[in-house]
Amino acid sequence: MTVWDRPEPPTRPVPLDRERIVAAAIALADEGGLEAVSLRKVAARLDAGPMRLYGYIATKEELFDLMxxxxxxxxxxxxxxxxxxxxxxxxxxxxxxxxxxxxxxxxxxxxxxxxxxxxxxxxxxxxxxxxxxxxxxxxxxxxxxxxxxxxxxxxxxxxxxxxxxxxxxxKRDWQRASGPHLRKMLATGRFPALAKAVHDGTEVxxxxxxxxxxxxxxxxxxxxxxxxxx
Amino acid sequence: MTVWDRPEPPTRPVPLDRERIVAAAIALADEGGLEAVSLRKVAARLDAGPMRLYGYIATKEELFDLMxxxxxxxxxxxxxxxxxxxxxxxxxxxxxxxxxxxxxxxxxxxxxxxxxxxxxxxxxxxxxxxxxxxxxxxxxxxxxxxxxxxxxxxxxxxxxxxxxxxxxxxKRDWQRASGPHLRKMLATGRFPALAKAVHDGTEVxxxxxxxxxxxxxxxxxxxxxxxxxx
DNA sequence: TCTCATGCCGATACACTGTATTTAATTATT
DNA sequence: AATAATTAAATACAGTGTATCGGCATGAGA
Known part of the structure; x- marks a missing residue:
């Protein structure tokens, strides 16, 4: 064993606070949407165990509120x-x-x-x-x-x-083509006003x-x- | 073994369709909110295994759309x-x-x-x-x-x-008393207009x-x- | 400096989730 | 009647939020 592969000294636990937790959660949500926010992932991003978070946050909903x-x-x-x-x-x-x-x-x-x-x-x-x-x-x-x-x-x-x-x-073609579904719906003739709107509506x-x-x-x-x- | 404890004949699987599935899901949601809707519980309410549902529904989100x-x-x-x-x-x-x-x-x-x-x-x-x-x-x-x-x-x-x-x-007292939190916030004096609104707002x-x-x-x-x- | 207590951190555990896959059973077909 | 095809069920997996527990490190008291 040399100095190079000497095991890291046990990392001091990084001090946490709500700010850092919320920032990590927001970063995750920005990248992958709300569903990408799990307490485990938030904690991992802060080099902490999942349960650490409960010292600062009572529940996941509260975390969302803070976000x-x-x-x-x-x-x-x-x-x-x-x-x-x-x-x-x-x-x-x-x-x-x-x-x-x-x-x-x-x-x-x-x-x-x-x-x-x-x-x-x-x-x-x-x-x-x-x-x-x-x-x-x-x-x-x-x-x-x-x-x-x-x-x-x-x-x-x-x-x-x-x-x-x-x-x-x-964007232009979205409604007209959102699956065969909408097209079929409009083709039934049951939604004439809607069909006109989809057909004639200008792109704004x-x-x-x-x-x-x-x-x-x-x-x-x-x-x-x-x-x-x- | 007598006639009394003779095992039930294997129940024919109840035929399913989207309507019945959606109705069961709505019933669950009405009782316990959206979070009470799980595919397992919906299936159970229809005497079916969870995987049965996937013959009629591609994903849980689709079920929500149908609801x-x-x-x-x-x-x-x-x-x-x-x-x-x-x-x-x-x-x-x-x-x-x-x-x-x-x-x-x-x-x-x-x-x-x-x-x-x-x-x-x-x-x-x-x-x-x-x-x-x-x-x-x-x-x-x-x-x-x-x-x-x-x-x-x-x-x-x-x-x-x-x-x-x-x-x-x-209702009347809700805002004034929603936890010590809001009260403390208003007590800081940083939100005078809000405090007035909470204090003087009539109940409509x-x-x-x-x-x-x-x-x-x-x-x-x-x-x-x-x-x-x- | 040594001991004991306290608080905190991490690991483990539980009950559950949505869904993929694999096996079993039932129906249909030849 | 035997085989093929369809369908249901069971199992499996990776993940979730959170409760509980065990150990360790730090602080206080002697």
């Missing part, structure tokens, strides 16, 4: 500017962008109440931007309506993106579509803020 | 009446009601493109109701915007419902809140239909 909150740090802009409409619009777009960077977020969005510090800060910023523009109930409804639209639209966008990715087809990019729907919703909110309920 | 489509049969009303706005409103409310009956649907809503016959029929009905009221792109955007709001709002409602159910608290029932946001979105759609884009 979601961590991404909310990317969503909250450093500084707020613009009127309430700009604030809400930017919040929606940043949420969408964060989800495009971390597709697994789509699976979690809206799935559980978000009570982490970053998520609360995001909500706080939205509420603050609307503060005083109408009675509290209206303000709450406004924020919730916009964010309901956002999460719904983002989820659908990611769902479609995954579907077309799975078939490996160009996802961001524009998201932005347009968002603007509609913001228009609606603007109308309610101007004319608060009796 | 979602099955519930869409409850969403599609027997007969359509009213103008486009009524059609879209009813569709949203029926989706919400179906989700309240089958809470697991909230976990799946918007998660994957819905291409089953019932889901297509639901979409078809919506498109048909808007047909001709504007150019096709506007009509599509309208339907998608409303359904994005619906899925987002429904998911949040179910998420909150589960959270308050978990804490076993009355979920259905009214859903309906109000939906009406806002429908107002927005109405405005765009009246004035199609240049």
């Amino acid at each position: 979601v909150d961590e991404v909310h740090a990317e969503i909250l802009p450093e500084e707020q500017f613009g009127d309430w409409r700009e604030v809400l619009r930017i919040r929606a777009h940043r949420t969408r962008q964060a989800t495009l960077r971390h597709e697994w977020l789509a699976d979690l969005l809206g799935g559980r109440p978000t009570l982490g510090p970053n998520a609360l800060a995001v909500t706080e910023a939205a509420l603050a931007a609307l503060d005083g523009l109408a009675d509290l109930d209206t303000v709450l409804r406004a924020v919730e309506t916009v964010s309901a639209y956002s999460t719904g639209a983002i989820r659908r966008e990611i769902a479609n993106l995954r579907a077309e990715r799975a078939t490996g087809l160009s 990019d996802a961001e524009a579509s998201f932005a347009t729907g968002l603007d509609w919703v913001l228009d609606a909110v603007a109308a309610k803020l101007a004319r608060p309920p009796a | 979602v489509d099955e519930v869409h049969a409850e969403i599609l009303p027997e007969e359509q009446f009213g103008d486009w706005r009524e059609v879209l409103r009813i569709r949203a409310h029926r989706t919400r009601q179906a989700t309240l009956r089958h809470e697991w649907l909230a976990d799946l809503l918007g998660g994957r493109p819905t291409l089953g016959p019932n889901a297509l029929a639901v979409t078809e009905a919506a498109l048909a109701a808007l047909d001709g009221l504007a150019d096709l792109d506007t009509v599509l955007r309208a339907v998608e915007t409303v359904s994005a709001y619906s899925t987002g709002a429904i998911r949040r409602e179910i998420a909150n419902l589960r959270a308050e159910r978990a804490t076993g608290l009355s 029932d979920a259905e009214a809140s859903f309906a109000t946001g939906l009406d806002w979105v429908l107002d927005a759609v109405a405005a765009k239909l009246a004035r199609p884009p240049a």
Whole structure:
């Protein structure tokens, strides 16, 4: 035995904390989706045994919550500017962008109440931007309506993106050709309006579509803020 | 051995089909949530071995898709009446009601493109109701915007419902007391607008809140239909 | 410095999952 | 009636989240 093959000294256990655990989990999820996140793999990435994690995390769901909150740090802009409409619009777009960077977020969005510090800060910023523009109930409804639209639209966008990715087809032809299934369905003649939509619909990019729907919703909110309920 | 303990004649294998499988899966999910649905349990409920199912279903995800489509049969009303706005409103409310009956649907809503016959029929009905009221792109955007709001709002409602159910608290006190966690967060003073909202927000029932946001979105759609884009 | 106690880390264990594969049984066909 | 084809069942595998247990290393007390 030489110095070269002398066994490594027993590695001191790397100190862990939630931050490192969450970062490892996010890295795994970014690479392989949510289903690639297992406590064993997260622990392995930190050179630890699986049970180590339970000193910092009570359950896997809690880890997911922490992941979601961590991404909310990317969503909250450093500084707020613009009127309430700009604030809400930017919040929606940043949420969408964060989800495009971390597709697994789509699976979690809206799935559980978000009570982490970053998520609360995001909500706080939205509420603050609307503060005083109408009675509290209206303000709450406004924020919730916009964010309901956002999460719904983002989820659908990611769902479609995954579907077309799975078939490996160009966006244009995706619907028309998503398996013989949809084609056959449309061929039955039971869905004429849908068939027309699939056939004649122009290709619009996802961001524009998201932005347009968002603007509609913001228009609606603007109308309610101007004319608060009796 | 008497006639009494004579072994049962070997039970003929019960003939299966997708319908029965999906029904069993839905029953399990209704009772214990999505996570209670395992192929083994579904098969057991049909007196079959787990592998039997693979003759009718390629994967568990496909089973989920079939479950979602099955519930869409409850969403599609027997007969359509009213103008486009009524059609879209009813569709949203029926989706919400179906989700309240089958809470697991909230976990799946918007998660994957819905291409089953019932889901297509639901979409078809919506498109048909808007047909001709504007150019096709506007009509599509309208339907998608409303359904994005619906899925987002429904998911949040179910998420909150589960959270308050978990804490076993009355709706009124839920936010104020969801663990020491939220209280501590609000006590930091970093979230004044949020604190005010939690403190002063009146208790509104979920259905009214859903309906109000939906009406806002429908107002927005109405405005765009009246004035199609240049 | 030696002993004892405490807390933490890793290993083991359990009950379960989705699904591939291999074997057995049953049906159909010649 | 014998063989071929189809179908069900049993077994197997690799993985999961998490409870429990055993040992080791570190700290305190003497």
